[in-house]
Amino acid sequence: MSGLAIVFVVIGLALIGWLAARMRAATFRKPGVARFTALPVHYGYFVAMCAAIPPLLFLAVWSLTSPALVTDAVIATPAAAALPSPGFERASILSEARALAAGRSHGVFHALSGRLAPAYAAAQARYDWIATAVALLLAFVGGGMAFTRVRPDFAARTQVERGVMLLLLAASLIAILTTIGIVASLLYESGRFFSIVPIGEFLFGTHWSPQVIDPRDPGASLGAVPLFWGTFFIGAVIAMAVAIPFGLMSAIYLTQYAHARTRRWMKPVLEMLAGVPTVVYGYFAALTVAPAVRELALAIGIDNASSESALAAGAVMGIMIIPFVSSMADDSIAAVPASMRDGSLAMGATSSETIRKVILPAALPGVVGGILLAVSRAIGETMIVVMAASGVATLTANPFASTTTVTKQIVDLLTGEAEFDSAKTLAAFALGLTLFVITLALNVVALTVVKRYREAYE
Secondary structure, X not given: OOHHHHHHHHHHHHHHHHHHHHHHHHOOOOOOOOOOXXXXXXXXXXXXXXXXXXXXHHHHHHHHHHHHHHHHHHHOOHHHHXXXXXXXXXXXXXXXXXXXXXXXXXXXXXXXXXXXXXXXXXXXXXXXXXXXXXXXXXXXXXXXXXXXXXOOXXXXXXXXXXXXXXXXXHHHHHXXXXXXXXXHHHHHHHHHHHOOOOHHHHHHOOOEXXXXXXXXXXXXXXXXXXXXXXXXXXXXXXXXXXXXXXXXXXXXXXXXXXXXXXXXXXXXXXXXXXXXXXXXXXXXXXXXXXXXXXXXXXXXXXXXXXXXXXXXXXXXXXXXXXXXXXXXXXXXXXXOOHHHHHXXXXXXXXXXXXXXXXXXXXXXXXXXXXXXXXXXXXXXXXXXXXXXXXXXXXXXXXXXXXXXXXXXXXXXXXXXXXXXXXXXXXXXXXXXXXXHHHHHHHHHHHHHHHHHHHHHHO
């Protein structure tokens, strides 16, 4: 039985347990009988949870471990004696045999895969039946034991609330554990990279050319300063030069000047920009903005202007960030007490003077926090840079010149057929770790500023 079929059977058993427990609990509630601590539906939920959660947890763990068990069983067969030593070819043969046994492939590249496929099918079927038997046993035992506890004096509601609380806690821990796993993998792979390349040469080197690495001095070609500069130049300078003025002005208009009817339709339309997929922005940057930027450069006398420029990528990235800056600034300006605005107007100040000298200074901490969050999002953007900027790592302040970013280089390093333990591939993890630290620092600073702002006006 497949994993999905087992899940549906377990859910069906839980539903049966829910109905049976609810019906039995309903018989307890008779006129004149003392008040119970739970409703019949609570008994149903308790039995359903006991019948479903243990087998589903088992299946989740089993789905992670069973592929290795199946592969070990196949390797133990006589047909696997002809397998090559552990490596890429051995993994390719086993993967091909697994796909053939599962019916996902109709032809084989290695003849040995065809001989191993029956062993794979037999081992997979054996372990599927083991999973089915254990899951059904857990469902029957859990549901049965819970059903025997359905009595008038049993506090089913308390048990259900406790179970739901544990589920909520588990959902929260999943996000935390995922973050810890990502950081741990980055640290481990980055540690392997820095055992090959000195960290000083990586962080302060000015030459980035991973295509040509000298085995005697790999750090000479892996200096990441041009990438950091390109990321800062595109994401924090050009993009913010577009996003901050337009986002801030739109927030001022919507909160201070726009009619309520205009605000009702204009704000959602502006925020629709945030829902556009980044690949659409990439197409817009590559097909519309980049040629226009090149024509502009040629018109003002820059003969060597490239169609892949920092200005094209940064400008479109700034357009993408406008709703983010506008929304944060809108919330900050709207949170300024109306008494401050009214007091300024009562003193004879004009609307523009009130905005410049009262409202914006009061909302500045929130606006600055929003801008820092926008910067952290901009420097992590990948798709627009991949489609509109080049892969040339240069230290230049010319917006019409080609440059690249950290995210673009990570994509380039992890695509292709390079060895996974080479300095070239491991450099992607070092770049990812550096980018993670930078964005984390920006988020911490921004949240600190926003928190201080909220405390001032609560």
